[in-house]
Amino acid sequence: MSSTIKDVARLAGCSIKTVSRVINNEPHVTPQTRARVQAAIRTLGYAPNIAARRLVQRKASSLCILMYPGFFQPASAVLSRILDLGYEENYDILIQPYYPTFPVSRNRLVNAIYERRFDGFVTTPPCDADGFVADLLATYKVPLVQVDPLDRSSGLPYVAGDDFQGAQAATAHLLELGHCRIAFLMGPRNLRSSGDRLNGYRAALEARGIPYDPELVQPSEFTFDGGLTAARLLLAPSLHDLQPPTAIFAGSDEAAYGALYTSQELGLSVPSQLSICGYGDLPFSAHIWPGLTTVHQPDEEMLEQAVRLLFELLKGAVPATQVVLPARLVARGSTGAPAE
Amino acid sequence: MSSTIKDVARLAGCSIKTVSRVINNEPHVTPQTRARVQAAIRTLGYAPNIAARRLVQRKASSLCILMYPGFFQPASAVLSRILDLGYEENYDILIQPYYPTFPVSRNRLVNAIYERRFDGFVTTPPCDADGFVADLLATYKVPLVQVDPLDRSSGLPYVAGDDFQGAQAATAHLLELGHCRIAFLMGPRNLRSSGDRLNGYRAALEARGIPYDPELVQPSEFTFDGGLTAARLLLAPSLHDLQPPTAIFAGSDEAAYGALYTSQELGLSVPSQLSICGYGDLPFSAHIWPGLTTVHQPDEEMLEQAVRLLFELLKGAVPATQVVLPARLVARGSTGAPAE
DNA sequence: CTGTTAGCGCTTTCAC
DNA sequence: GTGAAAGCGCTAACAG
Numbered sequence: 001m002s003s004t005i006k007d008v009a010r011l012a013g014c015s016i017k018t019v020s021r022v023i024n025n026e027p028h029v030t031p032q033t034r035a036r037v038q039a040a041i042r043t044l045g046y047a048p049n050i051a052a053r054r055l056v057q058r059k060a061s062s063l064c065i066l067m068y069p070g071f072f073q074p075a076s077a078v079l080s081r082i083l084d085l086g087y088e089e090n091y092d093i094l095i096q097p098y099y100p101t102f103p104v105s106r107n108r109l110v111n112a113i114y115e116r117r118f119d120g121f122v123t124t125p126p127c128d129a130d131g132f133v134a135d136l137l138a139t140y141k142v143p144l145v146q147v148d149p150l151d152r153s154s155g156l157p158y159v160a161g162d163d164f165q166g167a168q169a170a171t172a173h174l175l176e177l178g179h180c181r182i183a184f185l186m187g188p189r190n191l192r193s194s195g196d197r198l199n200g201y202r203a204a205l206e207a208r209g210i211p212y213d214p215e216l217v218q219p220s221e222f223t224f225d226g227g228l229t230a231a232r233l234l235l236a237p238s239l240h241d242l243q244p245p246t247a248i249f250a251g252s253d254e255a256a257y258g259a260l261y262t263s264q265e266l267g268l269s270v271p272s273q274l275s276i277c278g279y280g281d282l283p284f285s286a287h288i289w290p291g292l293t294t295v296h297q298p299d300e301e302m303l304e305q306a307v308r309l310l311f312e313l314l315k316g317a318v319p320a321t322q323v324v325l326p327a328r329l330v331a332r333g334s335t336g337a338p339a340e
Numbered sequence: 341m342s343s344t345i346k347d348v349a350r351l352a353g354c355s356i357k358t359v360s361r362v363i364n365n366e367p368h369v370t371p372q373t374r375a376r377v378q379a380a381i382r383t384l385g386y387a388p389n390i391a392a393r394r395l396v397q398r399k400a401s402s403l404c405i406l407m408y409p410g411f412f413q414p415a416s417a418v419l420s421r422i423l424d425l426g427y428e429e430n431y432d433i434l435i436q437p438y439y440p441t442f443p444v445s446r447n448r449l450v451n452a453i454y455e456r457r458f459d460g461f462v463t464t465p466p467c468d469a470d471g472f473v474a475d476l477l478a479t480y481k482v483p484l485v486q487v488d489p490l491d492r493s494s495g496l497p498y499v500a501g502d503d504f505q506g507a508q509a510a511t512a513h514l515l516e517l518g519h520c521r522i523a524f525l526m527g528p529r530n531l532r533s534s535g536d537r538l539n540g541y542r543a544a545l546e547a548r549g550i551p552y553d554p555e556l557v558q559p560s561e562f563t564f565d566g567g568l569t570a571a572r573l574l575l576a577p578s579l580h581d582l583q584p585p586t587a588i589f590a591g592s593d594e595a596a597y598g599a600l601y602t603s604q605e606l607g608l609s610v611p612s613q614l615s616i617c618g619y620g621d622l623p624f625s626a627h628i629w630p631g632l633t634t635v636h637q638p639d640e641e642m643l644e645q646a647v648r649l650l651f652e653l654l655k656g657a658v659p660a661t662q663v664v665l666p667a668r669l670v671a672r673g674s675t676g677a678p679a680e
Numbered sequence: 681c682t683g684t685t686a687g688c689g690c691t692t693t694c695a696c
Numbered sequence: 697g698t699g700a701a702a703g704c705g706c707t708a709a710c711a712g
């Protein structure tokens with residue numbers, strides 16, 4: 001039903017190779033011939049068959065982005081741009097869910113390399129936490145670019161954010177407002193950002209001569225529920241001999257939402273009785289009252305740059321392959337000077 | 341480098357056809373031969389080349405989901421399940437951004453059909469609002485399943501939510517609490533749900549003998565900013581001769597977030613001074629204080645079912661092709677009895 | 681500048 | 697039960 005290169009050649013009165021040249025914008029075709037071929041293409045409504053091309057070129061023209069389902073939401077805003085990018089480069093961009101260390105995920109990855117034969121991969125956290133991915137891809141010599149990887153010393157190309165600096169800035173912001181007892185909501189261990197943000201918090205504290213108090217550091221898994229629970233623990237005075245914190249710095253916006261919820265549950269007014277600061281600057285943070293002070297983390301840019309980097313790698317370029325993007329504080333209504 | 345079916349045949353001492361039979365689980369192979377072939381496959385680490393298979397089968401084994409970038413966020417929660425589904429069926433599932441009526445989008449769609457040759461498409465709102473998609477796909481006889489289409493009378497298969505019923509239930513909920521002046525935040529016209537929700541609101545009102553008041557209906561585009569602005573208009577008494585509404589029913593959760601923000605800005609306590617109800621039940625609605633009362637709209641199920649339906653269609657089954665899923669009210673903290 | 685020839689790796693008749 | 701041969705639609709040498 002749909003026409004092939006042969007049909008075009010027949011109609012244009014030339015060989016299929018000439019048609020191929022026209023399709024692929026190769027030189028060595030006279031303008032007249034080219035025009036004739038193009039006319040034939042138009043009248044026949046011809047379009048090259050991608051599968052055939054991929055077979056003979058031994059190239060899938062497809063990239064795979066490994067994503068942990070929890071990462072979909074922050075990433076959704078960029079998806080569109082990335083997909084456009086793929087379109088322009090004539091690549092299919094597929095998303096594959098990946099749970100580190102899960103056998104099912106691993107099998108699918110093997111399959112993706114082996115049978116589907118993707119030309120390159122991008123991992124988003126915490127997919128890279130599974131050393132399996134990097135190892136396997138290295139074995140098969142398939143290019144990989146990581147977004148915010150756990151391990152920056154592997155020599156592999158990556159795009160990351162400056163979590164240390166961002167957390168330091170956020171903590172400094174709270175300190176400058178006059179807070180001395182600043183709690184920190186920690187994240188999971190399989191994220192690089194968890195550790196870096198904790199360290200930034202700690203460094204800012206110590207730069208100010210305030211001792212690091214482990215009691216003020218609570219696990220939150222970077223989720224709403226985690227933040228909710230952690231905040232309840234921190235704000236329930238009965239559990240401590242100590243006075244509660246006057247500010248909570250959540251390592252993620254989601255956890256900050258949880259803390260915000262808890263504070264409202266307890267009737268604590270934000271920011272007058274409690275300051276809350278997040279990390280990530282999800283779109284929602286500007287929409288939640290009183291506006292969440294947070295650190296803008298260029299998630300979108302990170303993913304986009306990672307894909308761009310992969311394309312360059314695929315083209316044989318040797319670009320700067322380890323990129324750290326700066327973070328920046330976004331002050332909104334949820335932080336202010338402490339009560340008394 | 342990677343081995344082909346020929347290598348396997350050579351090692352197993354049989355023809356390539358026999359290997360093909362084993363790979364595809366076809367009959368007419370003795371258990372002994374089968375075992376021999378499987379051993380050869382394992383030692384060679386053979387995997388069939390998908391591109392070759394697709395070429396000879398004249399089938400892309402790929403589906404395309406047309407998505408309006410604004411729809412990514414609600415959809416992100418399901419993405420994972422859909423992608424899994426594709427994996428199990430041995431299909432690639434690609435997402436393509438689509439802006440109705442945009443020439444660029446249309447060109448890409450033509451390309452997707454013509455060159456990329458997807459086996460089927462799913463549209464999410466408002467991509468279907470562009471009659472172009474349905475027409476083009478009909479012309480090329482490519483199966484299409486629509487999620488919540490603007491036009492349900494086209495005869496095309498679709499999966500939708502019962503927006504009329506959902507809006508009716510939400511409005512009835514507010515009426516039962518004692519509200520008489522209930523504002524409604526409308527959505528864009530290229531969404532079926534906009535109209536249906538408005539009608540449901542209106543029907544509930546009239547069932548109660550309360551006249552429909554156009555002054556209480558404001559456009560909101562179903563966005564945060566839209567909801568914010570609409571709520572400001574509604575709650576600024578100076579603009580009306582009328583008293584402000586005691587409840588706002590937003591046609592989308594996003595718009596409800598905007599209304600919530602405005603009410604906090606104005607110092608109106610929710611729900612004691614103003615009730616707010618949304619529509620959609622985004623994950624965030626349970627996380628925003630005081631918990632958004634909303635209508636649970638099975639977005640995720642809708643998309644998933646649409647993809648399932650497409651697979652059945654592709655397999656030649658003739659399933660029930662027009663599905664309307666029920667909506668259900670989720671009462672949380674943002675609604676209560678009116679002030680006096 | 682143009683065409684001929686030979687595959688890419690697989691499935692599919694159709695004999696045996 | 698098994699295999700030989702043909703060909704999917706394209707690109708890539710290599711002649712002319």
